[in-house]
Amino acid sequence: MHPLRKQRLQLVILLVAAAALVIGLVVYMLRENGNFFYTPAQIVSGEAPQSTFLRAGGMVVDGSVLRSDDSLWVQFKITDGVEMLTVEHTGILPDLFAEGEAAIASGKVDENLVLQATQILAKHDEKYTPPEVADAMNAAYKAKQEDKKEQAGSYK
Amino acid sequence: MIAEYGHIALIVALCLSVAQAIVPMAGSFAGYRTWMRLGHSLALGQLVFVAISFACLTAAFVQDDFSLQYVANNSNTLLPTQFKVSAVWGAHEGSLLLWALILALWSAAVALFSGHLPLVLSSRVLSILGAISVGFGLFILLTSNPFARILPFSPTEGGDLNPLLQDFGLIVHPPMLYMGYVGFSVAFAFAVAALIGGQFDSAWARWARPWINSAWVFLTIGITLGSWWAYYELGWGGWWFWDPVENASLMPWLVGTALVHSISVTEKRGAFRSWTLLLAILAFSLSLLGTFLVRSGVLTSVHAFANDPERGIFILAFLGLVVGSSLLLFALRGPVVQRQQGDIEVVSYSGLSREMMLLLNNVLLVSAMAMILIGTLYPLIADVLDLGKISVGPPYFNFFFVPMTLGLMVAMGFAVFSRWKKTDAQMLRQKGMLPFLISLSAALILPLFLAESMSWATYSITAVITLGASFWVVTMSLEDLWQKLDRGSSAVSSRLKNLTKLPGSYWGMQVAHIGIAVCALGVGLSSVYDVQKDVRMVPGDRVAVAGYEFTFDSLNFVQGPNFGASRGQISAYKNDRLVAVLYPEKRKYEARNQVMTEAALDAGLTRDLYVSLGEPLKGDAWAIRLHVKPFVRCIWLGGLMIGLGGLLSVMDKRYRRRRKPRTLSTAQSEATAIEASAQ
Structure with missing residues (x-):
């Protein structure tokens, strides 16, 4: 050659x-x-796998944030408008984390269907909602509307 | 009225760029020298008008003209003036205008400094740059006009700039990064002009090399500044997140690095020709892809502050047009370029040669780019194909990037010693022996002293590998330098006299390679020995972290120009001696009612102390993050050294030869090129 x-x-x-x-x-x-993204409804219904690393997002429920007195342990609930998911985390929450605002938690779901989060993300700008959360909220809202229609139909 | 002048100037600039795209190119085919020369004046004219437009937008910001939508969204009367100026490129519309300004700057630079180039080549380069600015001009005017008014009900107060962006880092980082991104458009234009003309040889490489190197220097510095900004401004001490936008800047850098190396082979040996052209096209395409990813908001990212699908489609179409047409041209004309002067002796090289080493460098860099590209686009593709919403985390990127970098570093040590065509393996073994022994012993011994306690429990294998690879690169480089200084006499004094005689490009290589080693040292050691503690503290508390004692002294309220802040005072002691007093802040910006962490740090070459206030807890207590980060500063020091290396290489005298009257041979080749294209 x-x-x-x-x-x-x-x-x-x-x-x-x-x-x-x-x-x-x-x-x-x-x-x-x-890491897959799941909505609170998918996790609470058991659709999401347990003890695999995943992300979940939604709006932080008003009045749901509980803090420990002597450590950095914190518990709160996030919702997609259908179901509420309990999230637990030890550490500092991001600056824009607030009740009634969007947040994304990543971690593993334990046997009590509580998300043990290793990281909490909040939006970086007050006008910005993460697209996953927006999608999840929209889907949940539509599902709710359809439920209502069905219910209304059955009453007639 | 100022805004309208800015708008009109932008429209004039667009018209000039249309002319710049068409006239010189047509002239180069028809053989009209006046048409070809027109490209130079058009490029300068375009710069003038884009600069006027940019100045008008800046004036609107400084004068708080909130009747402009863009100003109203991104500024505020209370915003300090330097941030009003940097707010011009703080969001989408203005950053595109900055893009256009920088593109005009590069085009004007090409027009001014291309006197020694054949006119056919320089006019075609300018024409292609003109075509790119047509694309961007249309994009700004049609989808993202920064001069759009809100009339008649314009707000009296603006919405303020995102507090994260109110920082020195944001003043300098985007212009540097864009200088790099857009600078690759010159490399791209040179490559496309070479493909059109079918003339691509060592002379071409020598002309294009300073342009490519300077774009690469800007990109290097831009990325380094971005990482530094993220480190101190995002407040939590991370310096690289494998975020899509960071990846978008790293990908053109990796390809640019490959290009900087491959073009040296093209210049010196006439090999790797079509590969060099492909890399030039790729580097600019990836810069455009980066713009698409950032500006369309298709990816969830800390940088995706605003998103708009229409803009995304425009950039995607533009990207498709640029990449598609240039690759088509490459497919059609590449073989012509390759065949030209294709003497077999010129391109032959053996298995162990500098060419082979540079090939290895290119393969590793391009593979690294490819895996980052896949990791970045995978979530997007999965979403389109309905495979679920996925995010790809740092473990994926680290798994590939770390071994590839180590491979590059091992090869780098040998590469400085290798010769063109063929290297004697025996020689490499001999030269490598001493550096190998030094690196091995440094790698094995130093981790014992770097850890907190001298025990096997804290002995880190990662530190061993990092130190070994870094010392290897440095010692091999220094040995080569020592040898190069020997010019007939091996006495130390005569060697030192020769220090100034080595060419700039050689010093550039040395500084950049050692910069890689310094950067790797920073990355490796800071990740191994970094200690972080999130603690709950009340004033008076004392916490020990990695040999330092931190006391939370007090907490006060301070008022800034456009924010109020809780400011903590935290003292750091080592062996009961005060080392630093730190003032971390938790700011609340009034206009947006947005809370932001302002970390405090005590910087040092061997370690940073990094303190940030988390959130107020019950009573006086605060959640506080305390960080001791050994050698983290080396990351950016290394980055700056890499940039400095590139700069030294740009300033090499060989590329700054004074303008000579056009020699017979270039005039001839120009004439034949005109004839060939006219046929």
């Missing part, structure tokens, strides 16, 4: 092998490390 061709062939083989390795690893790692 011509030395240049041989060199190119080696190069191509090297590249293909490296690409195959990388793609395989990428797919594997994406599966391992992709």
